[in-house]
Amino acid sequence: xxxxxxxxxxxxxxxxxxxxxxxxxxxxxxxxxxxxxxxxxxxxxxxxxxxxxxxxxxxxxxxxxxxxxxxxxxxxxxxxxxxxxxxxxxxxxxxxxxxxxxxxxxxxxxxxxxxxxxxxxxxxxxxxxxxxxxxxxxxxxxxxxxxxxxxxxxxxxxxxxxxxxxxxxxxxxxxxxxxxxxxxxxxxxxxxxxxxxxxxxxxxxxxxxxxxxxxxxxxxxxxxxxx
Amino acid sequence: xxxxxxxxxxxxxxxxxxxxxxxxxxxxxxxxxxxxxxxxxxxxxxxxxxxxxxxxxxxxxxxxxxxxxxxxxxxxxxxxxxxxxxxxxxxxxxxxxxxxxxxxxxxxxxxxxxxxxxxxxxxxxxxxxxxxxxxxxxxxxxxxxxxxxxxxxxxxxxxxxxxxxxxxxxxxxxxxxxxxxxxxxxxxxxxxxxxxxxxxxxxxxxxxxxxxxxxxxxxxxxxxxxx
DNA sequence: CGAAGTCTTGAATATTATCAATAGGGGTGG
DNA sequence: CCACCCCTATTGATAATATTCAAGACTTCG
Numbered sequence: 368x369x370x371x372x373x374x375x376x377x378x379x380x381x382x383x384x385x386x387x388x389x390x391x392x393x394x395x396x397x398x399x400x401x402x403x404x405x406x407x408x409x410x411x412x413x414x415x416x417x418x419x420x421x422x423x424x425x426x427x428x429x430x431x432x433x434x435x436x437x438x439x440x441x442x443x444x445x446x447x448x449x450x451x452x453x454x455x456x457x458x459x460x461x462x463x464x465x466x467x468x469x470x471x472x473x474x475x476x477x478x479x480x481x482x483x484x485x486x487x488x489x490x491x492x493x494x495x496x497x498x499x500x501x502x503x504x505x506x507x508x509x510x511x512x513x514x515x516x517x518x519x520x521x522x523x524x525x526x527x528x529x530x531x532x533x534x535x536x537x538x539x540x541x542x543x544x545x546x547x548x549x550x551x552x553x554x555x556x557x558x559x560x561x562x563x564x565x566x567x568x569x570x571x572x573x574x575x576x577x578x579x580x581x582x583x584x585x586x587x588x589x590x591x592x593x594x
Numbered sequence: 595x596x597x598x599x600x601x602x603x604x605x606x607x608x609x610x611x612x613x614x615x616x617x618x619x620x621x622x623x624x625x626x627x628x629x630x631x632x633x634x635x636x637x638x639x640x641x642x643x644x645x646x647x648x649x650x651x652x653x654x655x656x657x658x659x660x661x662x663x664x665x666x667x668x669x670x671x672x673x674x675x676x677x678x679x680x681x682x683x684x685x686x687x688x689x690x691x692x693x694x695x696x697x698x699x700x701x702x703x704x705x706x707x708x709x710x711x712x713x714x715x716x717x718x719x720x721x722x723x724x725x726x727x728x729x730x731x732x733x734x735x736x737x738x739x740x741x742x743x744x745x746x747x748x749x750x751x752x753x754x755x756x757x758x759x760x761x762x763x764x765x766x767x768x769x770x771x772x773x774x775x776x777x778x779x780x781x782x783x784x785x786x787x788x789x790x791x792x793x794x795x796x797x798x799x800x801x802x803x804x805x806x807x808x809x810x811x812x813x814x815x816x817x818x819x820x821x
Numbered sequence: 822c823g824a825a826g827t828c829t830t831g832a833a834t835a836t837t838a839t840c841a842a843t844a845g846g847g848g849t850g851g
Numbered sequence: 852c853c854a855c856c857c858c859t860a861t862t863g864a865t866a867a868t869a870t871t872c873a874a875g876a877c878t879t880c881g
Contacts, residue, residue, distance in 0.1 A: 525836080525837095526836080526837070561837080561838090562837075562838055562839080564837095564838075564839080564840095565836090565837055565838070568837095583845090583846075584845085584846080
């Protein structure tokens, strides 16, 4: 990528100034002057559907904040099996690991936008502002808790319960009981630890029961407050 | 608990000075003088088998380093189902969460010993020594990676694969292919997302196949390097 | 030695996976 | 605009895997 021109820097600063995420993100701990310092080192990048911003096994040189869109987090087994360990949405962060190699891939489910910082810069900021590392720690703890929720889902719940839990959580993310699924069935199946066909049958069951409605595959409506 | 006497403080300092864990733990970032300051605020406590040092839903006021023994980390569902989300061993830490309530319980599998610090003190140390929070972050990231391993195990592996993976990981923890299981079958089953009976049958299969040997239930020997 | 708990085994059932075929939807080119 | 194709999703029939309920064996400990 070419060296940033003055124009680019101005555009980036503008992005930061207008950022909807700022009050909730890592940046919230920085002053205006500090933000001005961050802007030139930050890359506000579009990501095409299907593109990876993290690859399993690759060195982790960058840290990301999801601005818009969504990603799946994937672990691949040697024999071709695949586990989706999570989905990430605007405001979530990626690549916080201090380990040298990424343990998962992050693939865009749709055209998305991210903010990218180098780890070197992040470390520098963290040392200067303890609140930055505190924020990273809080994010990682939140991820750990979500992972534990996922473990409970996979370890104890039936296919039907898994799907219902998953859809309820999505409704929280999207802030409504009617939403569009950004991911295909195969990704949901790999997240829920089910085969594609089992997932499809389970969706059919919930539809028959009136718990959910679907249209054109990807659009979902959850019936009000299933006890 | 009574106020620490001078004698107690001396005993604690002694513990810290001789601590086998120190080079690997949070304390490794502290100087000798700092350790001397830590010792009086630290409690070096025995924990009885079955006792909980963390309870799901309770406020998280303390941070723990496991000195000896082992614990299971448990999530309980409303209907009585139970998921073991992990096991912890000497050198592992617990209670790093900055959230107000613990999302899991930690129960001793055997008589154990822990170091305990108040969160207030930990925060104070973290602010003074950025390396402390860095260490906490690294621990949490390591936990997150383990949780992802667990998710893959539950989402993609068969009963036999789950058990084999679990035993291989334990052999790494214990540093040998022959060891004593500190936990009962029910805990292993709840960790692997299997019923007690299924686990028992799966153990029998691996025995028949010569992959493992068992004696008196809890003692295990893994055959050399299953490809 | 006996009792309580833990672990194993057995037989029948339920759930999920597998293999195979069909249907729907979105985009492209005629 | 419609026909066709490709990709995604659904449905059907059968097989594999894990669960359930029930009974029996082994350990530990008082």
